Amino acid sequence: MSLAKPTCVITGAGGYLGGRLKLALPERGWRVREATRDPRPGSSAVRFHLGQSVAPADLAGAKALVHCAYDFKALKWEHIRAINVSGSEKLFQAAREAQVRHLIYISSISAYEGCRSLYGKAKLETEAIAARAGAVLLRPGLIWGDPPGAMFGRLVQQVTRARLLPLVGGGAQVQYLVHELDLATCISRCAGGESVSAGAPITVAHEKPWTFRQILEEIARAQGKHPRFLPVPWRLLWAVIKAAEVCGVPVSFRSDSLVSLMYQNPDPSFAEQRQQGWECRPFRY
Secondary structure (H helix, E strand, O other): OOOOOOEEEEEOOOOHHHHHHHHHHHHHOOEEEEEEOOOOOOOOOEEOOOOOOOOHHHHOOOOEEEEOOOOOOOOOHHHHHHHHHHHHHHHHHHHHHOOOOEEEEEOOOOOOOOOOOHHHHHHHHHHHHHHHOOOEEEEEOEEEOOOOOHHHHHHHHHHHHOOEEEEEHHHOOEEOEEEHHHHHHHHHHHHOOOOOOOOOOEEEOOOOOEEHHHHHHHHHHHOOOOOEEEEEOHHHHHHHHHHHHHOOOOOOOOHHHHHHHHOOOOOOOOHHHHHHOOOOOOOOO
């Protein structure tokens, strides 16, 4: 008689990373329960709206919780904090009351002491809350994979559609990349409680730095393209995007995301990743 698969609850399963985890974790022996705003009738998913109260009963029976959800619609700090920071605190409190054994918080490499973006600050503040709840803190780099999605997916679309590529701020910003499957493996190990202690954030990415321009050139190489680059002053672009946000004009890229791009962690530590023995494949699209 086979044992039942352990259950892992995933918030943000409708997003890129959460969606990829929803597919990857069952291949690693997990039964996934989505926590989403709109559960499908008849599914095992539970209703979850980041920022609102969470019923511990909705998390009962789960062995692990992976918190990926983040609401990018909020633009002002008080709204960001109320939804993403306080909302995460409610979630972790409910998980503890439901006796979920392993909690994993998906932070960001953009979260570090001295970060300038509101996104990074919200992630950093939530890390402290998650650590107090006993969660493992993961800071993934720029996530790439096939099919591409999120930020990396937008870069691929840019290269695919345009012959002249805007190069914000000269393209010298440094990024560290992680393949979606390597990240899924790390998360699965954490969910299973494998040799990971809560506390210090763990950067999850390959250690080779790539400039923004080099990433675009690598994507272009894979597509057999030879694009030309157009340098764009980043502060000018930020002002245009910010003005659109203030006027309520929909934008595909937020002004705060641009701040995050321009002010990445200058020296992320990979010591915890090495200590865990985790390996991430080098980026080659």
